[in-house]
Amino acid sequence: MNVWAIAEVGQGRLSPISLELVAAARELADRMGERAEVVLLGYQVEDEAQELIRRGADLVYLADDPTLADYSTEGYLAILAALVQAKRPLVLLLGDTEMGQDLAPRLAQRLGTGLISGCTRLEMDLTEWLLLGTSPAYDDRLMVTSSIPEGRPQMATLRPGAIEPFPPDDWRTGSVEKVSVERVEPVVKIVEGGLEVPRPRLEEARxxxxxxxxxxxxxxxxxxxxxxxxxxxxxxxxxxxxxxxxxxxxxxxxxxxxxxxxxxxxxxxxxxxxxxxxxxxxxxxxxxxxxxxxxxxxxxxxxxxxxxxxxxxxxxxxxxxxxxxxx
Structure with a gap:
């Protein structure tokens, strides 16, 4: 019955949306009396796992491997699908970012569940245990609230900037559970890397x-x-x-x-x-x-x-x- 968030990293550091997602998971979990858990995939990101705990996570599932240094649809999808099927969270949150927009619909299809995209507000109906996601429609002129009555986990993507992250709490405690990495041959290979650092998306930029x-x-x-x-x-x-x-x-x-x-x-x-x-x-x-x-x-x-x-x-x-x- 736990609430999960999928963290994002760039150059080995948590992106701003990750901190917003853990705050959203924490708020939902508190209302439900459950745990807020975060999945962190990357390479040499153990310090970031501790930061997620300071920001509100009870448990961080850590997949740390050189093959995860850069995002790949196939690699992330295989690890996340296996982990979700094994642990069965009730709610699964991703960012409405480039990565989230690529990954979330594929993961929802793989898991046989639904997806509420581009949410600016998340609430929990404690009577039916339904996630209620509110998102703008019709060029932001209308707000629509949706739910996923049957599919599990209930998935949603959160718009960057929709929720204020919690400040770090150095006294918070939590645990880190390491996840084995299934090696998946990517469809696209990076054969040569440049020195250019990608600019952050406008909504996520500091x-x-x-x-x-x-x-x-x-x-x-x-x-x-x-x-x-x-x-x-x-x-x-x-x-x-x-x-x-x-x-x-x-x-x-x-x-x-x-x-x-x-x-x-x-x-x-x-x-x-x-x-x-x-x-x-x-x-x-x-x-x-x-x-x-x-x-x-x-x-x-x-x-x-x-x-x-x-x-x-x-x-x-x-x-x-x-x-x-x-x-």
């Missing part, structure tokens, strides 16, 4: 560098990409910049069709700060605004406002960061 019409054109966003790369972040954009065709719609932050972000640091470059945009970034821990207009709405909303031309301020910031990294 740093977001966003631009508006003040960037002046697509070349302005190339400058923002360089800054985001130096900070290990993602690039966002206002509705205006997207409408101009300077950057793809997948970067749109705020508004009815844009993404909601919750980074530690949000840097708004040349964005006036309409209310629709602010609603998409208001839960950022720290907002820095760069704008030539000191009366722009974003300046009142920011923790720090820099009055200046983004085409001068951002290059100077890039050079300072490069000098710091080289030094």
């Amino acid at each position: 740093v977001v560098v966003a631009g508006g019409r003040g960037m002046g054109g697509p070349e302005g966003f190339e400058m923002l990409r360089e800054l985001a790369e130096l900070l290990g972040g993602a690039v966002g954009a206002s509705r205006g910049a997207v409408d101009e065709g300077w950057i793809g719609e997948e970067h749109w932050v705020g508004g009815a069709g844009g993404k909601t972000v919750k980074p530690d640091l949000y840097i708004a470059c040349g964005i006036s700060g309409a209310i629709q945009h602010y609603l998409g970034v208001k839960e950022s821990k720290y907002i820095v605004a760069i704008n030539t207009d000191e009366r722009a709405p974003i300046m009142d909303l920011a923790d720090v406002g820099v009055v200046g031309d983004v085409h001068e301020v951002v290059p100077a910031l890039i050079e300072a960061l490069k000098a710091q990294q080289e030094g």
